[in-house]
Amino acid sequence: xxxxxxxxxxxxxxxxxxxxxxxxxxxxxxxxxxxxxxxxxxxxxxxxxxxxxxxxxxxxxxxxxxxxxxxxxxxxxxxxxxxxxxxxxxxxxxxxxxxxxxxxxxxxxxxxxxxxxxxxxxxxxxxxxxxxxxxxxxxxxxxxxxxxxxxxxxxxxxxxxxxxxxxxxxxxxxxxxxxxxxxxxxxxxxxxxxxxxxxxxxxxxxxxxxxxxxxxxxxxxxxxxxxxxxxxxxxxxxxxxxxxxxxxxxxxxxxxxxxxxxxxxxxxxxxxxxxxxxxxxxxxxxxxxxxxxxxxxxxxxxxxxxxxxxxxxxxxxxxxxxxxxxxxxxxxxxxxxxxxxxxxxxxxxxxxxxxxxxxxxxxxxxxxxxxxxxxxxxxxxxxxxxxxxxxxxxxxxxxxxxxxxxxxxxxxxxxxxxxxxxxxxxxxxxxxxxxxxxxxxxxxxxxxxxxxxxxxxxxxxxxxxxxxxx
DNA sequence: TAAGATGATTCGGG
DNA sequence: CCCGAATCATCTTA
Numbered sequence: 001x002x003x004x005x006x007x008x009x010x011x012x013x014x015x016x017x018x019x020x021x022x023x024x025x026x027x028x029x030x031x032x033x034x035x036x037x038x039x040x041x042x043x044x045x046x047x048x049x050x051x052x053x054x055x056x057x058x059x060x061x062x063x064x065x066x067x068x069x070x071x072x073x074x075x076x077x078x079x080x081x082x083x084x085x086x087x088x089x090x091x092x093x094x095x096x097x098x099x100x101x102x103x104x105x106x107x108x109x110x111x112x113x114x115x116x117x118x119x120x121x122x123x124x125x126x127x128x129x130x131x132x133x134x135x136x137x138x139x140x141x142x143x144x145x146x147x148x149x150x151x152x153x154x155x156x157x158x159x160x161x162x163x164x165x166x167x168x169x170x171x172x173x174x175x176x177x178x179x180x181x182x183x184x185x186x187x188x189x190x191x192x193x194x195x196x197x198x199x200x201x202x203x204x205x206x207x208x209x210x211x212x213x214x215x216x217x218x219x220x221x222x223x224x225x226x227x228x229x230x231x232x233x234x235x236x237x238x239x240x241x242x243x244x245x246x247x248x249x250x251x252x253x254x255x256x257x258x259x260x261x262x263x264x265x266x267x268x269x270x271x272x273x274x275x276x277x278x279x280x281x282x283x284x285x286x287x288x289x290x291x292x293x294x295x296x297x298x299x300x301x302x303x304x305x306x307x308x309x310x311x312x313x314x315x316x317x318x319x320x321x322x323x324x325x326x327x328x329x330x331x332x333x334x335x336x337x338x339x340x341x342x343x344x345x346x347x348x349x350x351x352x353x354x355x356x357x358x359x360x361x362x363x364x365x366x367x368x369x370x371x372x373x374x375x376x377x378x379x380x381x382x383x384x385x386x387x388x389x390x391x392x393x394x395x396x397x398x399x400x401x402x403x404x405x406x407x408x409x410x411x412x413x414x415x416x417x418x419x420x421x422x423x424x425x426x427x428x429x430x431x432x433x434x435x436x437x438x439x440x441x442x443x444x445x446x447x448x449x450x451x452x453x454x455x456x457x458x459x460x461x462x463x464x465x466x467x468x469x470x
Numbered sequence: 471t472a473a474g475a476t477g478a479t480t481c482g483g484g
Numbered sequence: 485c486c487c488g489a490a491t492c493a494t495c496t497t498a
Contacts, residue, residue: 239477239494293486294478301488
């Protein structure tokens with residue numbers, strides 16, 4: 001290696017200048033006055049030349065020459081000179097490289113591979129990978145398809161990594177190579193001085209080389225994992241719109257609980273299930289609870305941000321819900337008439353007079369009183385606000401009011417049909433779905449408590465509950 | 471292809 | 485941990 005080159009250089013220095021070998025055993029300065037010196041000089045120059053050119057020759061030739069040199073009468077002298085040179089150059093060599101502290105980068109890589117479940121315990125790697133994947137996904141996902149995909153890819157990487165690593169570690173490529181080099185050095189030690197320290201150093205170099213290969217392996221493994229991960233995350237980020245039915249279900253719920261659009265955990269689950277059912281026949285994907293949460297989060301914020309934009313949608317769903325509720329009521333009528341035990345709308349009787357109230361505010365207050373037992377302490381907009389918003393945004397107050405009236409009358413007629421359960425009363429009496437009644441002056445829902453135990457009118461009693469506000 | 475819609479993510483607050 | 489808000493990235497639509 002470079003050391004050899006250095007020695008060669010030193011030897012070259014001997015042949016050219018000769019000063020560096022002053023005092024060498026039996027060797028005289030090349031510029032001595034003795035006639036005999038010329039002959040020796042010639043000799044040495046010859047030998048050195050042979051040595052220098054030995055690498056240019058074929059193996060056989062070199063072998064032969066090597067033997068010749070080995071047996072040369074000047075060999076011991078030259079050898080000792082080389083020893084001396086080496087002694088001197090050795091210092092600089094030694095100074096040039098030592099230190100071998102645990103590489104911080106290597107440690108980082110190791111840690112990462114361990115964390116990613118690549119270099120961890122062999123068999124349990126799957127779970128580690130899953131954990132890593134779960135961590136990567138924020139722990140809130142159950143998209144098992146992508147998980148398994150990710151895991152299998154990770155396993156692949158892991159396998160490649162281990163087989164490669166084995167080549168360097170367990171199979172002992174490193175040791176093999178080391179012994180080979182040591183043999184070579186032993187062989188060479190006959191023609192040139194090789195100290196144990198030097199061998200040690202050589203071994204060190206080899207080990208470093210191998211560990212740098214290992215490092216590269218780890219590095220590229222890490223890279224692969226990172227790429228895989230980013231792809232995985234990208235895939236997660238890649239969104240697909242929900243199916244129309246799913247959106248409809250969510251919207252129905254949202255607008256029928258507009259005063260408090262915070263579905264409980266169970267409600268979310270139920271919605272997710274419902275949406276998944278309708279979705280699955282279309283696309284085949286499922287909607288998770290967290291997706292429902294996302295949806296409601298987005299919906300709330302966007303609705304609040306621009307109520308006008310959603311007014312039409314709100315009206316649509318209000319009407320739709322009212323119609324659905326009408327069916328439900330009709331069914332309830334039948335049920336109550338037949339006194340069917342399957343309908344849980346048993347005891348709770350709503351007084352008609354309570355439904356005669358026109359003001360949304362008083363209605364809400366009343367409902368609140370009814371269900372919470374407290375006097376309306378929160379800040380609700382009056383019905384004027386509600387139509388005002390429609391007016392200003394639709395540019396047609398009459399139309400907006402008309403819709404409200406239509407729904408209202410529809411609801412009113414329904415109200416008189418039958419005494420209602422709490423759920424129906426909210427669906428009808430508290431039919432705030434087409435107005436932002438739930439929003440207080442600050443634009444927040446938090447104060448607008450709706451009657452507890454709200455039941456989605458589209459489903460009948462006891463289906464999706466959303467009561468507790470958060 | 472730009473603009474708008476929409477699902478997902480991130481961040482700070484309670 | 486949930487929420488609102490801001491933002492990102494993709495999908496849809498005109």
